[in-house]
Amino acid sequence: MDYEKVESLEVELQHVKDENNALRLMLEDERRKYKNLQSYLLEIKNNESSYVHSLDTNKRTRLEEFPTAKKPLQVYVKTHPMDDSLIIKDGYQWRKYGQKVTKDNASPRAYFRCSMAPNCSAKKKVQRCVYDRSIIVATYDGEHNHDDAFHHSFLPSSSGNNNSPLTIIQNYKEALNIMEQNEHGIKIEEYVSSLIKDPEFTVAIAEAVAQSIIAQPMQQCLNFNLGHPQE
DNA sequence: CGCGTTTGACCTGCGC
DNA sequence: GCGCAGGTCAAACGCG
Numbered sequence: 060m061d062y063e064k065v066e067s068l069e070v071e072l073q074h075v076k077d078e079n080n081a082l083r084l085m086l087e088d089e090r091r092k093y094k095n096l097q098s099y100l101l102e103i104k105n106n107e108s109s110y111v112h113s114l115d116t117n118k119r120t121r122l123e124e125f126p127t128a129k130k131p132l133q134v135y136v137k138t139h140p141m142d143d144s145l146i147i148k149d150g151y152q153w154r155k156y157g158q159k160v161t162k163d164n165a166s167p168r169a170y171f172r173c174s175m176a177p178n179c180s181a182k183k184k185v186q187r188c189v190y191d192r193s194i195i196v197a198t199y200d201g202e203h204n205h206d207d208a209f210h211h212s213f214l215p216s217s218s219g220n221n222n223s224p225l226t227i228i229q230n231y232k233e234a235l236n237i238m239e240q241n242e243h244g245i246k247i248e249e250y251v252s253s254l255i256k257d258p259e260f261t262v263a264i265a266e267a268v269a270q271s272i273i274a275q276p277m278q279q280c281l282n283f284n285l286g287h288p289q290e
Numbered sequence: 291c292g293c294g295t296t297t298g299a300c301c302t303g304c305g306c
Numbered sequence: 307g308c309g310c311a312g313g314t315c316a317a318a319c320g321c322g
Contacts, residue, residue, distance in 0.1 A: 155295060157314055170313070174294090184313090 135188070136195040145169045145185040147197055153183065164189040179204055 136147050145167075153171035160167045166187035173181035180201040188194035 158296075159312065162311065
């Protein structure tokens with residue numbers, strides 16, 4: 060084997076090692092996310108009730124804003140991970156009046172008022188879950204004081220409206236289902252992890268790279284003959 | 291032109 | 307009393 064070939068193989072091997080390290084980092088990140096999700100689930104379990112307050116990062120209670128003694132209803136909405144909007148089709152018409160980035164969640168929190176009636180005191184805060192960005196946490200405050208509220212809500216106070224394309228999560232059991240979905244992710248993760256740990260896997264990649272390097276001059280020759288531009 | 295959204299400034303309560 | 311952080315206001319802007 061000539062010197063140039065060995066050198067290029069060493070470069071490619073280094074590249075494979077770099078990719079390997081990158082994959083390890085990704086796995087560590089995924090494991091961290093999974094642990095976060097587990098603690099999140101535990102939090103939900105600890106607070107399991109129709110009124111869940113665990114995710115409300117607002118530790119201070121502004122009594123003048125929401126004077127009712129009733130705890131705000133929190134609803135978790137499973138959305139598509141690629142969907143960045145904070146819009147929840149809950150049947151009401153909401154007017155956004157503010158947005159704020161909170162300290163412990165990089166996702167901005169949006170503030171909405173009900174716009175179906177001029178004197179309606181209903182408000183909601185919408186923010187992506189810090190543990191799983193595909194979940195939107197909507198915190199409802201105040202009550203709708205207009206009749207048509209009864210016909211629009213998907214919330215437990217009304218009859219079930221399942222027309223929404225979104226998945227509504229109102230208790231820990233449904234959150235558990237999401238966890239189970241992530242369990243599949245962990246199985247994939249374990250599979251990838253085992254591949255990385257396997258020395259034969261790394262050797263096989265190195266061999267494949269070496270073969271591609273050997274085959275490359277032939278491909279370049281073919282490209283040249285066909286008139287394709289060379290890289 | 292009206293309505294909804296955006297966004298920076300401001301207000302207010304809480305913790306130290 | 308002060309600083310921090312969440313919540314609200316309101317002017318500017320965009321869109322139908």
